[in-house]
Amino acid sequence: MDLSNKVAIITGAGGGMGQVVIQKFLEMGAKVSAVDINVDAIGELAEKYPDQLLVTTANLTDEDSVNGLVQKTVDTYKQVDILLNVAGVAQAAKNIEDVSLAEWERIMAINSTAVFLTSKAVVPFMKQKNRGSIINVASVSVDRPRPGLNAYVASKGAAISLTKALAIELAPYNIRVNAINPGPADTKMLAEFVPAGGDQSEAKENTFRSSVPLGRLITPEDIANCAVYLSSDLAQMMTGSVVNVDGGRGI
16 A cells, blocks of 8 residues: 555645544555645754645635645646545534524534535546546544534535546546545544533543444544545445444434
8 A cells, every 4th residue: 555656735734634544645645635724833844854744724615725736736746646535524413493594504514615615626637637536534423423423414415525536537537536434533623512501521432432333432543544545446346335433323
């Protein structure tokens, strides 16, 4: 699974999962364009991998900003082989009648519109090389929804549908498009799914961990390993796939 000749754009660089994924790709030899609205958290990685890591601040819901980050990546590394959409936001569980239009639009913008914008921006460069891999991090909640996560589930469902639509559209150009469905992950984001005023520690143990048949929360490393595989030539016949990395939560 050597990635030493590949260039990856990875969004969500400032989050716990994004940082681990970026480090894994760097360790596998890839050149990485790390993207987020706030990139302070990856300062140490930038110092450790000065020749492999390009850090870019961008608003993934703004088309000009997205186009700019992709062009900056191409100007620096001359190609884009991999797009990995890790960026996402959670939803505090609440009844549909309590979800504001502004909240709905924000969740949809970050979790699905951003996937559209980044894909739209990288595809022309991938078509030039007649190769590429796009990987979208969605959620097992699309298969096994929890009450109150209405906007979140809808946004991740849209990302999965776009994944499949692009897989068939881009197959003639040897561009593969797949999705990863994480189960409950041991990151700071997990607490954000708890209803306002709820006990986060209790929910982590008794609601989330206990729902995973294999008995533990998913780690960012679990997602990173799957993303590396899907990016590598070992997965050259995988496209349109939705891979559950969930410890059996989706069953």
